[in-house]
Amino acid sequence: MLPISVIFLKYDRKMLQNKIPLISKTKFLSLLIFGCSASCGLFAQEESNPYDKIWDKVTLYKNEDNSLISKFWLTGRLQGEYHSFENDVAPAIDHDDYDWRRFRFGFKATLFGDITLHSEADLGLENRGRPLYNDLTDTYISWSTENGMKFKLGKQSAPFTLDGSTSSKKLHTLERSRIAGNIWFGQEYFPGISVSGSKDEIDYFAGYYSNDNKPEFDGAFKHGQFGILSFGKDYAANFNLEKSYLRLDFMFQEDDGNDDVEDFNDWNAAYSFVTKWENNDWYFWTDLSFADRKNGDVWGLQLMPFYDITDKTQVIFCYTHLDSSGDNQLRASRWEDRLDRGEYRGDDLTEYFFGLNHFFYGHKLKWQNGLQYTQLDEADGSKEYEGWGFTTAFRISW
DSSP: OOOHHHHHTOOOHHHHHTTSOOOOHHHHHHHHHHHHHHHHHHHHHOSSOTHHHHHHTTEEEEOTTOSSEEEEEEEEEEEEEEEEEEEOSSSOEEEEEEEEEEEEEEEEEEETTTEEEEEEEEEOTTOTTSOSEEEEEEEEEEEEOTTSOEEEEEEEEOOOSTTTTSOTTSOSSSSOOHHHHHTSOSOOEEEEEEEEEEETTEEEEEEEEEOOOOSSSTTTTSSEEEEEEEEEEEOHHHHTSSEEEEEEEEEEEEEOOOTTSTTTTTEEEEEEEEEEEEETTEEEEEEEEEEEETTOOEEEEEEEEEEESSSSEEEEEEEEEEEESSTTOEEOOTTGGGSTTOOOEESEEEEEEEEEEEESBTBTEEEEEEEEEEEEEOTTSOEEEEEEEEEEEEEEEO
16 A cells, blocks of 8 residues: 555656646746845844744644644655866866755654654656656654654664765755765665664664665565664763764665665675764764775765854865775765766765855755865776866755
């Protein structure tokens, strides 16, 4: 039986293929500029937050006295951006475009007081004639015990590494780091079961997942499985800081050799040491990760300091370096990889990212800008990619 969000999206595909227009670049840029101007104007005119009433509209039903269903609300995210990237390695090539990065839509419902039903679908606004519906993302049922232990069953996030455990709604950079792209799977949602909570000030997470990349549940546990264990604790009192959070992630995978699992049968295991240091308006997040991959081990280091200039504006720097013992198995970022020369692969990657973020309504409505410099070298020492990239984007979630 299909989850409710998929039932909502069932349609005559031939009918929709030619009836969903592509948004022109000019219109998209105009929307970005208008959104920024309107938002800034609202804040200038009102002392109270003008967005509270808007975001409250997503709650369609709420009644604490209803023991069956006490709350029903809509969920999703819309992310649009302009990007420009260039590779200076001869023959030099550059590309720029406007894109709808993500569009997801679904719902959450609170049932029987402590049970949550969540279903959300990934939709393609730039599928160019192909169906609007891509696949399911979060589609699960969860419940919590009185002592705070939370169980989750269904398609859900597989969190390990710093950015791999961060929702795309709450990233401080435009994209997840290259550690997430080469040590984490790069795909976030898998069918599985997980349990999480806190005991004696130690946060824990344990998950058991199917490693298939099917759009729904039809491939669940037919191709292999993997498990995740995480343990974290805040040592703020020891360091006299507002936050000093240290976390260890472990991922172990068992693969049956089926080639249908295109991207994930190369991993044997992965390990990550994540830290988050925060004090006043300063933040310093790090990730030291290692992946045991069948074609060569991968080490990665991410250093990410950022600073809140005001309560809404933030500057950020991120340094990422990866090294692989295998030949040319590291991949460049999303837009770098999509230049007309095709996919870029190497065994030594370094990236510098400089960003400026403005939060109109926290992570629910923000404007992000990033300038990055990337160098990717092949196993023989020759350069595969070297160049700059720029992205400006709006991120909206509800």
